[in-house]
Amino acid sequence: MKIRLSHADGRPLYIQIMDEVRSGLVRGTLRPEDPLPSVRELSSSLRVNPRTVSQAYAALERDGVVRVRHGKGTFVAPGVRPDERERPRLAREVARRALADASRNGLALADLMTALREVEGGDPHRDGDGSKEGGQ
Amino acid sequence: MTDIANAALPINLGSGPFAVTTQGLAKRFGSVRALDGLDLQVPEGAVYVLVGPNGAGKSTLIRALMGLVRYETGTVSILGRDPADQGAEVRADIGYVPEDYRFGYAWMTVGRWLEHQAVYHPSWDAEYARELGKRYEIDPGRKCHTLSKGQSRRVQLVTALAHRPPLLLLDEPTDGLDHVVRDETLSILSEHLADSPTTVVISTHRVYEVEPLVDHVGVLSEGRLLGQLPRDELRGSLLRYWADVPEGWSGPGELGGRVVKRSGAARAIEWTVWGDRDAVTRGLSEAGAAVREVAPLSVDEAAVALLSETGRKAS
Structure with a gap:
């Protein structure tokens, strides 16, 4: 699993990590019972404070998305149904950002x-299709 | 309208437990007050970044914590001890990267220097030192004074980290390092924090680099703290508001916060305000402004806003 963070994003880093995990579930790159990177590995690769990763994992555990097995690491919870909970949740988050940007x-x-x-729908008047707007 | 409420930023972090405290710390160099009654509080396990302009007193403060400068008044407590009385013991418990990149003696090889450090620090982890030496591509056969600034910094970082001290004092730790080695250093610090319980004080002008590691911020100016608070509190309460306002708008009477900075053209205004987000937004809306966006500041931006405000007040 690849987690990406944006330091320009106004959201706290632990929220970004949580959303990246949710996004992995929705896309199917993360599946039930899959292991997540250890706190040490992920904080090292993201260059963040390990507490930020622990905070994200703890919040995901409270949400029932992951399960911590002591001595073994953190895993996607076996009963996760991404389409029922994670998809609408992630969609709301993306919608919030889009609305804020619109506003x-x-x-x-x-x-x-x-x-x-x-x-x-591929409307011809959209931006980036400049040949029809500016060229004629 | 800039004096709506003169609420200062918080300086008191509560009752601790603290790894490092100073109370009323003062130090002069001739007529210059380097430290002017400083009350530092670094919670145990915190990663605390000290930001401030050149000459604000950051390096003097760190040297005072190490017991390397005599201060006139005030007290210092490092892990429960006073470095003025127990300097050697205190220093053995600290991983220190000094501002000055020279270390050792001209004739001494890097390998010899590291052997000396291993003897001085009983908790020296030789295997960890070797691993760090490898990652930093350190040549133990080189003479200490033939190293470039960046090569010296790498040896100093190994020296500071390899005994897994309970306290790290890092004065511009990435100074002189190239891009790749700086990035490697941030990765090493993240791993170090995961592996070894430690408190860290970092002084740096490259705050954006260490920002994802940091959980406490101290803003230092002219030997005093302008603010000392958790990163999350800074993120939650020092905010930038963008709003569209009517022509000739005179501003809100009461904003419920302290305006740090205000700028903008006739009908679009940007404020940086310390205060409760909802109260400030309400204050702006009730005065007829259409608030379009509220966003937190990076630590860098926050420092610039607070320090330039101080500059304006002084002038």
């Missing part, structure tokens, strides 16, 4: 929804 740019929810559908 910063002075956009309302309706603007964002319209634009999301257009972009998803």
